Amino acid sequence: MASLFKLTPSPLLSTSNPCSFPAKTPTWHPVPHSLRTKDRKIAQSSKFDSFLDLEPKSKPESLNFDIPLFNQADRAQFDVIVIGAGPAGLRLAEQVARRGIKVCCLDPSPLSMWPNNYGVWVDEFDSLGLEDCFDAKWPMTCVHIDHRKTKYLDRAYGRVNRIDLKLRLLSDCATNGVRFHKAKVWKVNHEEFESSVSCDDGTDLRASLIVDASGFGSTFTEYDKPRNPGFQIAHGILAEVDEHPFDLDKMVLMDWRDSHLGNEPHLRASNSRFPTFLYAMPFDSNLVFLEETSLVSRPVLSYAEVKRRMVARLRQLGIRVRAVIEDEKCLIPMGGPLPQMPQSVMAIGGNSGVVHPATGYTVAQTMALAPLVARAIAECLGSTRMIRGTALYQRAWDGLWPLERRCQREFYNFGMETLLKLDLNGTRSFFDAFFELDPHLWHGFLSSRLSLGELVELGLSLFTHASTPTKLDMVTKCPLPMAKMVRNLALDAI
Numbered sequence: 001m002a003s004l005f006k007l008t009p010s011p012l013l014s015t016s017n018p019c020s021f022p023a024k025t026p027t028w029h030p031v032p033h034s035l036r037t038k039d040r041k042i043a044q045s046s047k048f049d050s051f052l053d054l055e056p057k058s059k060p061e062s063l064n065f066d067i068p069l070f071n072q073a074d075r076a077q078f079d080v081i082v083i084g085a086g087p088a089g090l091r092l093a094e095q096v097a098r099r100g101i102k103v104c105c106l107d108p109s110p111l112s113m114w115p116n117n118y119g120v121w122v123d124e125f126d127s128l129g130l131e132d133c134f135d136a137k138w139p140m141t142c143v144h145i146d147h148r149k150t151k152y153l154d155r156a157y158g159r160v161n162r163i164d165l166k167l168r169l170l171s172d173c174a175t176n177g178v179r180f181h182k183a184k185v186w187k188v189n190h191e192e193f194e195s196s197v198s199c200d201d202g203t204d205l206r207a208s209l210i211v212d213a214s215g216f217g218s219t220f221t222e223y224d225k226p227r228n229p230g231f232q233i234a235h236g237i238l239a240e241v242d243e244h245p246f247d248l249d250k251m252v253l254m255d256w257r258d259s260h261l262g263n264e265p266h267l268r269a270s271n272s273r274f275p276t277f278l279y280a281m282p283f284d285s286n287l288v289f290l291e292e293t294s295l296v297s298r299p300v301l302s303y304a305e306v307k308r309r310m311v312a313r314l315r316q317l318g319i320r321v322r323a324v325i326e327d328e329k330c331l332i333p334m335g336g337p338l339p340q341m342p343q344s345v346m347a348i349g350g351n352s353g354v355v356h357p358a359t360g361y362t363v364a365q366t367m368a369l370a371p372l373v374a375r376a377i378a379e380c381l382g383s384t385r386m387i388r389g390t391a392l393y394q395r396a397w398d399g400l401w402p403l404e405r406r407c408q409r410e411f412y413n414f415g416m417e418t419l420l421k422l423d424l425n426g427t428r429s430f431f432d433a434f435f436e437l438d439p440h441l442w443h444g445f446l447s448s449r450l451s452l453g454e455l456v457e458l459g460l461s462l463f464t465h466a467s468t469p470t471k472l473d474m475v476t477k478c479p480l481p482m483a484k485m486v487r488n489l490a491l492d493a494i
Contacts, residue, residue, distance in 0.1 A: 051237060051239065052307060054323065056327050057324065060112065061113055063166060065171075066174075068179055070180065077206050080093075080101055080102070080381070081104050081197055082103060084214040086214075086349060087169070088348045088370070089107070090105070091367055092211060092348050092370040092374060093105045096374045096377055097177050098374075101377065104179045105173065106185055113162060113166070118159070118160035119159055119251075120157070121158075124447055128364070128367050133164045134158040139156050140155070140250045143253050145256055146256060153435060157253070195208070195345075212352075213349045216333055221352070227337060229298070231300035231332065232294060232332040233300050235328075235330075236289065236292075239324050240321070243318070244280075244282060245317055248283075251282075255277050255279075256275065259316060260315065267309055270305065272424045273424075276295075277292075279291040292307070292309055294306060296360075303329060334356070334360055335413045338401060339352060346393065348366065348373060372400070373400050376395045408452055410485050410492070418477065429466065
């Protein structure tokens with residue numbers, strides 16, 4: 001779900017009947033270039049599975065924005081260097097710079113567009129002042145538990161306009177004095193009170209703090225425990241179709257139905273053990289974003305398997321793809337241990353542990369946490385005392401991962417470990433019970449904003465709402481993950 005699970009509460013409606021609400025076009029906001037009609041070149045085909053052979057019509061573009069570049073003639077000394085111009089890097093760079101700290105952001109292509117689609121709960125972005133960064137909004141979401149039961153959730157969902165969000169962050173960076181350098185970082189070196197980066201163009205830059213926002217594959221952030229994440233993998237397409245069966249006023253958060261595999265015994269057996277679901281955003285009657293997603297697996301589910309299931313699902317739904325506007329392969333490591341803390345490199349984004357271990361959501365959480373980290377950094381580098389070295393690293397990491405947030409993450413890890421042990425029927429029963437919880441609880445869980453006490457309340461309430469088979473799953477499959485969680489909580493508290 002490319003940032004799945006990645007919004008004010010009313011009691012949700014659970015029903016086994018098809019939706020009876022009138023279809024409405026989702027609320028549109030400025031549409032990116034890739035969605036404009038002139039780019040929807042039709043690729044004719046008579047086969048339902050032909051979309052796997054279609055080339056995306058939209059090619060990656062660079063933004064037209066005048067970013068302030070680092071001048072080689074200037075002194076190559078900054079307070080903070082941020083590696084990476086993704087959402088996390090740009091957000092932290094502008095938040096630190098607005099507090100009077102001298103920042104440089106390094107990226108080989110800082111104006112390139114981000115490749116992934118981002119879906120968020122509308123209230124999350126609204127609370128951050130990012131309400132103008134949506135392509136579209138849907139007033140409701142729905143979850144198909146199976147072919148008999150569908151849940152309608154009264155929480156608005158939106159697709160992030162990546163161009164608007166990036167331009168907003170770039171503009172904030174430029175306004176607050178962030179400098180950019182177009183280069184790839186090869187090496188990071190540390191001294192007692194200062195660090196340096198060596199770039200592929202021969203440039204060396206120095207700063208009191210290096211922040212690694214370069215993503216999951218980074219080699220600059222260190223771990224002192226074995227990494228054993230779960231993996232969310234998905235194949236998504238923004239497609240022009242002949243028609244589709246989705247209501248235009250509802251975003252399909254999860255569709256766990258498997259009737260499309262009735263004539264595929266091998267795929268059905270595999271899906272029963274390692275289930276995938278459909279995530280769908282209908283923009284109009286002929287334009288829809290479709291994504292087949294494995295919520296979490298260990299080891300990662302085969303990408304080819306995910307695509308085969310998607311072909312079967314779209315065939316059963318009667319969806320014939322005429323053109324692929326964009327496509328994406330989404331692979332998100334989830335859960336596992338946090339990076340070593342403190343360490344000389346600060347991390348933010350996918351490599352810092354902020355990905356929700358049970359859902360894969362990242363973007364809204366990163367947008368919310370960056371100001372807290374920036375405040376901690378500014379309290380050190382913006383003070384007359386100039387707190388640097390180990391004390392700076394400790395405060396920066398504590399800004400991102402204070403004790404309570406680390407404990408909360410252990411609970412989310414417990415959720416992930418539980419989901420890893422559930423088959424299709426167990427997963428269906430789990431979400432059937434989950435979305436029966438008080439909206440405050442399930443909203444808060446998906447948005448990473450429940451206190452530790454509220455997470456305990458959620459666990460107890462979930463057990464109360466669960467069916468007998470689900471309770472049996474919890475009793476038989478959860479003790480080991482729960483023991484691991486309790487152990488880690490105890491270690492964090494020491």
